[in-house]
Amino acid sequence: MIGLISAIEVALLIIMLTGSLITLRFRDKFLSSYPKLRRFYDFVLLFMITFVAVELINIDYLLFKHFTQMLNEFISNLLMLMGSVLFVTGYVGLVHSLITRYKAIPLVMEFKEKNVNTTVSPGVYFYSNLEEAYSAFLNLLRSNYAGLVISRKHPEFIKKNLNITKIPILWITKVDSNVSIYPTRLPYFLHILVEFINKEDKEKAILIDGFEYLVIENGFDAVFKFLTTLKDHAILNNSVVIVPISKDVHTEKEISLLKREFNFI
Secondary structure, three states: OHHHHHHHHHHHHHHHHHHHHHHHHOHHHHHHHOHHHHHHHHHHHHHHHHHHHHHHHHOOOHHHHHOOHHHHHHHHHHHHHHHHHHHHHHHHHHHHHHHHHOOOOOOOEOOOOOOOOOOOOOEEEEEOOHHHHHHHHHHHHHOOOEEEEEEOOOHHHHHHHHOOOOOOEEEEOOOOOOOEEOOOOHHHHHHHHHHHHOOOOOOEEEEEEOHHHHHHHHOHHHHHHHHHHHHHHHHHOOEEEEEEOOHHHOOHHHHHHHHHHOEEO
8 A cells, every 4th residue: 555655656746747847848938928927837837846845755755765754744734835825826816817918909989970981891901101001090990990009119109190099009019018919929919809800790990010020020921821810800890900011121922922812002
């Protein structure tokens, strides 16, 4: 019986030690995509390390093998308590992060009355001129489209330059804030956009100002696939996506692919 218990403890030790090493190995990669979950990830990692320490004590391994049984049990219980506190704290942090960060984007009209009668076929439109892109987006807002801006530029800059105050603005950045969206999180990026597009039977206009930055962070192919999926959702839900682009920083092949798939102005 004692032999069986020892075998189980050794097996648990090997499993948790392997898990701890794997968790530690992929920590940087995970946090680069999910920076808001740093605390949760680190607390789980500490819990796993604490569990390994407890198992080392339980099988009288290494330095602990000469301690008395009472001292071993005391240290084991203390470490397990610490590990449990770390795990619970990390879990609470995860739930709080999910509740406060991943909020649905509301449908907001910038203008109360319809000032312009703009008719644009749904889809993705690339503009080689930034000012023309801004102007086209504002015309859609004046036509009572619900608006959303996702930009590499700070929200205050966008508000000032477009003279808007009501519609939601997300900032593409690696700096953590209430309005930020991490540049390498394209799946989440797509999720919030599709969720916004699918809301109600209402025309929507989305300005994505930061195409080159997204390409730098994710690669052209990943961003191209991201936009093709977004285009399909936009067409199905009567939405217009405007993307300013600097043609001179892209290859001829890239521009050719974009022109084949999207509208160019």
